[in-house]
Amino acid sequence: MQAPPPNFTNPVVKWVDSRLPVFTYLHKEYRGYPMPKNCNYFWSFGAMSGLVLVIMIITGIALAMNYTPHVDHAFESVERIMRDVNSGWLLRYMHMNGAHIFFMVVYIHIFRGLYYGSYKEPRELLWLLGIVILVLMMATAFMGYVLPWGQMSFWGATVITNLFSAIPFVGDSIVTWLWGGFSIDNPTLNRFFALHYLLPFVILGVVILHVAALHVVGSNNPTGIEPKSHHDTVPFHPYMTAKDGFAMGFFLLVYAYLVFFAPNALGHADNYIPADPMVTPAHIVPEWYFLAFYAILRAITFDVSIPFTGIVLIEAKLGGVIAMFGAIVVLALVPWLDSSKTRSASYRPIYFWFFWILVLNMAVLTWVGGQPAEGVYVIIAQLSTFYYFFHFLVLLPLLGKIERPKPLPRSISEPVLPTGGGPLPAGATAKPMDKA
């Protein structure tokens, strides 16, 4: 299906468009943009994350107008928002739980990409921009968590900034520079607030690039084969807008449940205790969305040294930091690590299983990241960390060589046409997912 060419009748629209063709552009990118018609609801998570970003920015600006970034007033100003500011409790709970839901949506979005091979040629840059967004999101979420100045804020900030002290020679200077002092204190809170306000707009910029890059190469789809003609696609509007709209309605229900009925369920009670630099809470646990990476960080409990010489190459502390950042680096390198030409896991019988093992492994890492770093938990974390890297660095390059992909349909429309008598809903072409 194709969208009709732009035909503007409104004289104001015409006048503007002939001078600055914004309407022609919008028509091309959102009315005419051809979407493979077999995309399932996993393709709505991109639009959803865009919606959360907008909600986060709007509520964030309103909160910033009532927040005081000072160690003596931060906690109280947040509680003033909860008590005295009109609808302040709503804005704060929306912002707080928006962070949780943002990561949920984005993680599903990423796993969708991994399952359907959305990172493969020609979409490598699109994938890399996505990873940049993820890293920026993590930085923003981390700094935002510091702002209420509760115990978890303070000690989370202390632990994470101390990671940089693992860098040889200059580590301590870098940490002092990050803090603007000799511990987490008012200068740190001030700069975190400034950056927490800034970074979402940087994210917005990269999101625009992410979408622009997507619209150059076109969307992937559950079969992983490129659309052959306009018979394989539908115009983005109204088809995808309607589909995304329904998905968003569903997603808003989940979000509203969290905000109105379980606003603190995903948080930590300790963050309602004002920050105390003299007392560390018994268990410092990051928010759930960081637990997998936190587990990888803590899994490296051993020095890497040259055998029999006792010369330490990498101390455990540095090793943990390298592993944690490496976990994101290997994710960024997936387009070049995966040697298979077949995109969709639905046509890759072996990768299909390893994909789900990876999902399970991430769940294990997330779980173990919340457990104390002792005893059997350390072993589990180490095995899981090993498997994480094994998946990306060994399995992905290897599978493409040994796996025999199932035969691909000739076109997106093909799986439907032979059987097709009646008008099947478009999602029916996402048949391969039945196996999952």
Place this chain on the structure above:
Amino acid sequence: MAETSQGEKPQDESKRDFLYLSTAALAVVGAGYAIWPVINSMNPAADTLALATIDVDISAVEVGQAITVTWRGKPVFIRHRTEEEIAAAQVADMDDLPDPQTDEERTIVPQWLVMVGICTHLGCVPLGQQEGDEKGDYAGWFCPCHGSHYDTAGRIRRGPAPSNLEVPEYVFLDDANIRLG
């Protein structure tokens, strides 16, 4: 696609349009409800509103003296007027006033004049509260910024200010206490 929709009955089409319109209307209403808390959060918060009313003890202000208190972030002039001042304010000819108001309209009891001490021209604080202050040609208050002269009832008599000094809402709780706001 186009062919199929052409084949449909017009009835169907209007039903479809109704569905689209009502869904769009619902979404717009929802968005409106969602954005209101954001806008409303910029209105004065409960703690700010709670401080919008203050009680002032005026028992210590002697005849001929004035005090300045802060109310809603603004100076409020409370003057215990002398008999002469009251008389001067009461006899003023309405035709001479740029913003005609009788003295009775501006006070609850003649002895006490309560007003917001902000010049109605461009927001400066007029002189006249302290003993040695320049009080202007009408022995009331004088705004040094652009030369507005106010009389003993705080009415504008000469100068660029368009109206009299504002009288805030207040009540006498008893002889010695007033409540502003």
Place this chain on the structure above:
Amino acid sequence: MKSFLMAAALALGVGVATLPAPAVQAAGEKPTPANQSWSFDGFFGTWDYASLQRGFQVYKEVCSSCHAMHLVSYRHLEMIGFSAEEVAAIADDYWVTDGPDEWGDLYEREALPTDRFASPFPNEQAARAANAGAYPVDLSVIAQARKYGPDYLYAFLQGFRDVPPEGIELRIGQYYNYYYGGAIGMPNMLWPDGIVYADGTEATVAQQAWDVTNFMMWTAEPHLQTRKQAGLGVMIFLIVLTAFLYAVKRKLWADVH
């Protein structure tokens, strides 16, 4: 098919969401308090105003001799059913520091409804000095700052034992609380008929603990009831909107083969 995909998406989302729930409780393990049925629980949760007012009385007559609640103002008490006059009378009983006056000195004055709850000690050091080194924490948001929230507070208030179990040594000024999980610098403060309720309710220990826990939940989140009531409206609206969006999607995609 489609519903299956939605289910998978939801399952994954929910799965991820519930994973971190088992936050850890290692050394010094605290017993899990019993799950109570509070009036503010659930989708239709509301405040029990009578209990909140009694709870304020318990806080005022028992807890406030050591524990501050500096995030709460007297005027907030109007939210739990006290009239403006009653609030003014309550505030009048307290003294707060204000100033400086025209001589540059701080002075004491009677509290106004707009003032925060007066604290029993001027600062943490003074509080520690008066309590054998222990710091009575601020109770403003305590119900959110403890795992199991109100269930824990209710159990804790009734968890004092005269004789500690084997192996736990109490120093001078220490007491044993089962639900705290060991020795604590706070003694049992609730006694049968330790206070006389203004509304005539029998002041058992359980009743006092129940009421003051209710009150602490309210001070922690005064807008809880508003939140739940608004939430119901929002959920109903979103269900209707989502149904409409689904109908639109179905209609549009009916053409797509």
